[in-house]
Amino acid sequence: MLCVSQWCLFWCVLFTDGPNQVILSPNRTSFTFDEGDDVPDVTCEADCQPDCCLMWITPTGQVKSNGILRLPKINRTQAGIYLCNASNDVGNMVSDGVTINVRYGPEKVTISPNKTEYVVNEGEHVHDINCSAEYGPSLVVLSPNKTEYVIKEHESLPDISCNATCKPKCVGTWTIDTGEFVSDDILSFPTIKRNQSGSYRCNISNSVSSMISTYVSVIVTYGAEIRDITIDGENFTIPENVEKRLICEIDGVPKPYGRLFHNEKEKLSSINPIVTVMVPLCNDTGNYTCAAENSEGKANQTKELFVLCSPRPVVGLLPKIAVGNDSILEINVIFFSYPQPKISWTFSVNGSNEIVKSNDTIGIYQHVSSIYITDMKTSQYGMYVLQVTNGIPNDFKHTFEVLPQRK
Structure with a gap:
């Protein structure tokens, strides 16, 4: 920790560091004892900030949660390699192995032939025992x-x-x-x-x-993979304005890093799983790509999301349009709709309605409808009505009043 003060200003910088060396005391990696001996304590230490947690790992994989290895009256089953693990939030390190050998006497003495008494005459040969x-x-x-x-x-x-x-x-x-x-x-x-x-x-x-x-640890590495992309377990056609969770599950060893894109624009990055909470609007329709990468490889997967939405204009529309006589009338309306809309234009004047031909460009969820009239005449001034339906409640209807332009 480094602290500096000057005048009335005081500031403090805290450095964090994981262990860079695990020190054993006594500094030996091999001991031999007779069964029943008391093993002198073996301690391990590490310089860390914040302080490290020190644990001894026994040959059977058990963990002793302190920095002192204590083995009173050792028995043969405790022989093996002991490791000290030092760790904090920054990192971890394992000591050199400490080998404990235990000497002990024979378990069972066998005599062959298996006899405990021989009777022989003096001078005769006794068979080898x-x-x-x-x-x-x-x-x-x-x-x-x-x-x-x-x-x-x-x-x-x-x-x-x-x-x-x-x-x-x-x-x-x-x-x-x-x-x-x-x-x-x-x-x-x-x-x-x-x-x-x-x-x-x-x-x-x-x-x-x-x-x-x-223990012998075997770690099998493989490249990043996309397990699945789901949206609250449903298919990828969802209602508008209903909260949903889009989840991308990734896999790989080492752990891969993942990114989520909407129409090639990055929305989110994280480790597994990648989760984004959304209240979808019509323009959230599009391609969602999940990409993952680790040192062994990379992968990506794309799914197309469709948001059900009633027709509505992208921008507000004017109620009145002034056009000069013998001039051009052009009305272009950009609107959202999914599924694809049915579009109709009508011209209304003096109680009569006529169908007006339109030029429509239909996209996935964004569309354009246009009418174009050259050489406007007096009889063509009146109400032009655009009506759009797609089966979702709240059809769209808008009336443009086309008026002669004042000179």
């Missing part, structure tokens, strides 16, 4: 000695084996963090798929005892 001991695993060794693999989908994961010194010989089985059996001694994925991401452990055992390895 063999003594051997059986023991379970004291440390699970992974090969390669890695605990995290980041690999692209459809590529091959290097074979990972687990071994231990045991008598009789140990057998290993790999399981994923859900507890589901995956394979025997060797973990192998020749063509890995995204649903094979997860944390794996090897359980190695014989008739004496068993031990579980530390």
Whole structure:
């Protein structure tokens, strides 16, 4: 924190930083103890702002939520690799692995032949008697000695084996963090798929005892994908002025960044999911494109949204138009409507109505209707009525009174 004061002004700048080093004390990464010994405390520290949360991760994946590794009267099942994780809102870092080896005596002594008494005459030969001991695993060794693999989908994961010194010989089985059996001694994925991401452990055992390895994290990366674009679970024809949520679901590893466009204009950007709340108007009709991108690739998908709306002019219309005799009358009306409208023009004078031919340009939701009369005559002055319908309530009707222009 840096603070500066001058005159009556005081200001303070707060710097934030994640851990850049995890320090172990004592600074060792391997210990060997006899079973039943008290393991001296191993502490981990990190320089962070704000302060880091320090956690020890045991070989079985359990978490001890403080910076002190304390193992009183250690037993063989606690042997393995311990990691200290330091994290705050800015970032996280994992220490070097601390290997704890536990020595212990034989579990079972076997005599062969399995006899406890021999009666022989002096000078005769006593058959050889063999003594051997059986023991379970004291440390699970992974090969390669890695605990995290980041690999692209459809590529091959290097074979990972687990071994231990045991008598009789140990057998290993790999399981994923859900507890589901995956394979025997060797973990192998020749063509890995995204649903094979997860944390794996090897359980190695014989008739004496068993031990579980530390977790091996397998992260499968793949390019950004668009899962779906929905609007409150409905189809993409919606009523006007009713609040809706347009949702774009994206996927990918690493997490992709997504953007939402309306007719090529960006509206929103975020991680998954991309959600925009809208009270749609007629001119919200158009193409909605969801785009996503990560370091492995990019994708986009477009859906066309239609907003049901009654006909209405884009701008206000004049009630009266003055046109000189022998001049040109031209009326252009731009209006919104979806679905497509039915358009009619009529000329009304002295109680009689005549149909007026119009030139119409029909778009998706925006349309133009025009009438054009050259060489205006006295008989053509009067009321020109535009009527537009599309099946949505509130038809549009407007009357233009065309008057002779004063000289």
